[in-house]
Amino acid sequence: MKQILYAIVMIAVHVATVHAAGNAHRVALFDQRVSVETPTVRSNGTRIEVVMTINLSSLKVKHEETITLIPEIATATGDTVRLDPVTIYGRNAIMRRLRSGELTRPLPANTLDATSRLKSLLYRASTVLTTENTSGTLTIKMTTCRKAGAPIVEYPTERIDGYALTTPVFTPQYIYAIPTEATVKSRRRRMRIDFAAVNSAETTDSVNRFIDRITGYGHRLTEINVTALSVAGVYGSNPAVPAAKADSIVNLITGRYPELAGIVTTTLNTDDWHGIRNWIGRSSIQNRDSILAVIDRMDHDTQACLATLKKRYPSQLSFLQDVIAPLLNHVSITVSTTETAIDDVEQIERIYAANPEELSLYELCKYFNYLQSRRVKACDEVMLKGVELYPEDTRARINAANVWMSRGNLSAAQSQLKHAGNSAEAVYARGILYALSNDLRRARECFVEARARGILEAERAMNAIDRLSIFESERGN
Numbered sequence: 001m002k003q004i005l006y007a008i009v010m011i012a013v014h015v016a017t018v019h020a021a022g023n024a025h026r027v028a029l030f031d032q033r034v035s036v037e038t039p040t041v042r043s044n045g046t047r048i049e050v051v052m053t054i055n056l057s058s059l060k061v062k063h064e065e066t067i068t069l070i071p072e073i074a075t076a077t078g079d080t081v082r083l084d085p086v087t088i089y090g091r092n093a094i095m096r097r098l099r100s101g102e103l104t105r106p107l108p109a110n111t112l113d114a115t116s117r118l119k120s121l122l123y124r125a126s127t128v129l130t131t132e133n134t135s136g137t138l139t140i141k142m143t144t145c146r147k148a149g150a151p152i153v154e155y156p157t158e159r160i161d162g163y164a165l166t167t168p169v170f171t172p173q174y175i176y177a178i179p180t181e182a183t184v185k186s187r188r189r190r191m192r193i194d195f196a197a198v199n200s201a202e203t204t205d206s207v208n209r210f211i212d213r214i215t216g217y218g219h220r221l222t223e224i225n226v227t228a229l230s231v232a233g234v235y236g237s238n239p240a241v242p243a244a245k246a247d248s249i250v251n252l253i254t255g256r257y258p259e260l261a262g263i264v265t266t267t268l269n270t271d272d273w274h275g276i277r278n279w280i281g282r283s284s285i286q287n288r289d290s291i292l293a294v295i296d297r298m299d300h301d302t303q304a305c306l307a308t309l310k311k312r313y314p315s316q317l318s319f320l321q322d323v324i325a326p327l328l329n330h331v332s333i334t335v336s337t338t339e340t341a342i343d344d345v346e347q348i349e350r351i352y353a354a355n356p357e358e359l360s361l362y363e364l365c366k367y368f369n370y371l372q373s374r375r376v377k378a379c380d381e382v383m384l385k386g387v388e389l390y391p392e393d394t395r396a397r398i399n400a401a402n403v404w405m406s407r408g409n410l411s412a413a414q415s416q417l418k419h420a421g422n423s424a425e426a427v428y429a430r431g432i433l434y435a436l437s438n439d440l441r442r443a444r445e446c447f448v449e450a451r452a453r454g455i456l457e458a459e460r461a462m463n464a465i466d467r468l469s470i471f472e473s474e475r476g477n
Contacts, residue, residue, distance in 0.1 A: 026055070029158045030142050033059045034069065039138055041163035047408050048073070048129040048165070050083060050138065054121045061114035063092040064147035071125065072157070075136040083125040086110045096148070126408060135164040170464050172432040173457050174402040176383070177395035177425045178369065179362040186222075187358075188336050189214060195230075195329040198245045207252055207333065211260075213355075214335055223336040224260060226250050227267040231276045231325040233306045239270045245331050253333075271302045275328045276320065285320075287313050345370045352382070361390050365399070380406065387416065394421035401429050410436055424453035431461060440469050 028035045039052035050071065061067055069086040087110065089097065094113050097103040107113065112121065127133070142155040191210045197203045214221065226249045228242035235241040246266045254261040277295055280288055294308050309317040341362045342348055348367045351358050359367070364386045371379035380403040386393075387400035401416035413433055420426040431446030444465045451458035 027158075027160050029140060029160075030155055034140075034142070036140065036160050039161055039163075041138060041161075041165070043129055043134075043165045047126040048133055049124070049126040052123050052160075054086065054123050055119065056088065056112070056121065057119040059088065059114075061088055061090045062146065063090045065090040066093050066145045068143045070141040070143070071123070071160075072139050072141065073127070073133055073136050074139055075133040077132045079132055081127050081133060083127060084110055086112070086121060086123065088112045088114050091115045093148070128408075129165075135162075137162045170435045170468060172405065172435065173460065174406060174432070175425055175428055175455065175457060176365070176368070176402055177398040177423065178365045179395060181362070186336065186338050188334055190335075191333045193249065193331045193333070195242075195245055195326070195331070198248050198331060204252060207249065208256055210333065211253065211257060211335070214337060220338050221260060221263060221335060222338055223334075224253065224264045225267060225334045225336075226253075226264065227269065227332045227334065228330075229269045229272050229275065229332065230329045231320075232271040232273045232302050234321055234325040234329065235270050239268060242268055242270055242329070242331075249331050249333060272328070273302075273305070276325070279324055279328060280320075285316055287316060291316060352385075356385055357389055359389075361386055361393055361396055364389075368399075391419075394419065394423065394426065397421075398423070398425050398429050401433070405429075405432055405436060424450050424455050427453065428455045428458055428461075431458070435461070435465060435468075440465050444469075 026035050026037050035055040035058070037053045037055070039050055042049050042051075050073075052071075054069065059067070067088045069088075071083040071085075073081040073083065075081065089112070091114065094103065094115075098105070103111065110121070110123065138160045139157050140160055141157045144153045144155075145151075146153075189210075191207070193203055193206075226246045228246040230242045243266075246268065250264055250266060253264060273295060277292065280292055280295075285291070291309065291313055294312070295305055306317070339360075341360055342351075343366070345367060348359060348363050349370075352364075352367055356364075364382055368379055368382040368386075371382065383396075383399040383403050387396040390396045397416045397420040401413040401420060404410070404413035404416065410433060413429075417426065417430055417433060420429065427446050428450035431443045431450060434440075434443035434446060444462060447458040447462045447465065451462065
């Protein structure tokens with residue numbers, strides 16, 4: 001196991017590893033119930049990583065007992081940084097959690113079943129690297145709980161080893177792609193109403209709230225389309241039925257908002273084979289595949305489909321028409337608007353709390369800048385919401401990649417940058433990703449290009465890469 005650990009360390013992603021105390025050894029802890037081989041502490045871009053083998057062969061765990069090992073970094077300045085804990089469950093304790101759904105198999109990382117054959121754990125954890133934790137002591141704490149509801153017993157903290165990181169660290173400076181233009185944006189919103197509820201008081205209230213909410217944001221409505229959708233063969237012989245449903249909604253809207261009458265249109269689809277086909281495809285109805293084949297082969301010719309289905313599968317067709325079709329029939333209101341971006345941050349904040357999908361990327365970035373200036377810890381969640389709402393916008397992709405890199409998730413960042421285009425900000429972000437992945441040559445190439453395209457921060461990043469390259473060269477010699 002020791003050889004495997006050192007092999008992993010040799011292919012570690014970034015700059016350096018420093019062993020404190022020199023020679024490899026094993027530290028026995030907690031009355032020799034647990035032992036730890038000399039850990040590896042290394043800098044990895046913006047993070048400090050800990051890798052160690054925890055030997056549990058002498059640890060006896062009672063059936064109801066839960067044991068937790070909590071590695072910590074005691075920095076040279078006196079701060080304590082807690083790392084990911086290791087939890088070992090006894091037989092009854094883990095079964096209880098599996099039954100309740102608190103745990104699922106396979107077990108999460110660093111969670112062990114004491115009844116398994118696993119007697120050692122290759123532990124990995126990381127935390128943000130700051131100037132305060134470039135040197136310090138790695139410690140571990142153990143707590144036990146004999147059974148559910150029993151008090152937790154804490155053992156004294158034990159020292160594993162000291163460490164000192166002497167290598168230069170690449171600290172990225174992220175550049176977010178912030179839209180500068182308060183552009184007018186177009187948007188569509190939909191509301192669905194079941195046929196049976198069209199003329200109810202509840203529907204009237206819902207439609208009024210729906211229109212009020214949109215107009216309340218100050219948006220200009222450009223089109224309102226009311227579509228009545230009925231399943232094939234139910235109202236196909238009498239299109240007046242869905243038409244009447246649509247007219248009821250139109251009258252409801254124009255009665256409350258007469259100024260909108262000029263932009264309201266209606267659409268009727270009285271043979272919605274697409275809706276019924278989707279339901280059949282998700283169901284376990286008898287002869288499902290054969291029914292789908294009939295629908296596809298008849299190319300949605302309503303009369304031909306119904307005649308064939310009635311002849312071959314009469315009971316299934318009756319079920320679809322009498323039970324399922326009424327559930328699929330509905331009227332939808334589609335509202336199209338054009339909107340001018342909001343500059344009032346307090347208004348943006350109110351909308352973000354209730355309906356973030358109402359905000360443009362410009363407004364989300366403005367809100368992000370506001371939160372960042374106030375040092376709100378979770379401000380980067382706004383950027384992740386941006387890429388969720390606007391996945392086609394390359395700026396949203398760049399911003400999300402920056403968030404993931406700052407959190408140490410390089411694979412997620414790489415996935416975002418694949419769709420981030422080739423702007424100067426995207427090139428600079430790829431340079432940071434290469435640097436954090438220890439590909440210094442490609443990182444420098446990106447920074448050179450980004451600097452040539454006007455990213456001033458790229459020059460500082462180039463200098464940092466040059467220092468790292470010199471260190472790597474000297475260490476190799």
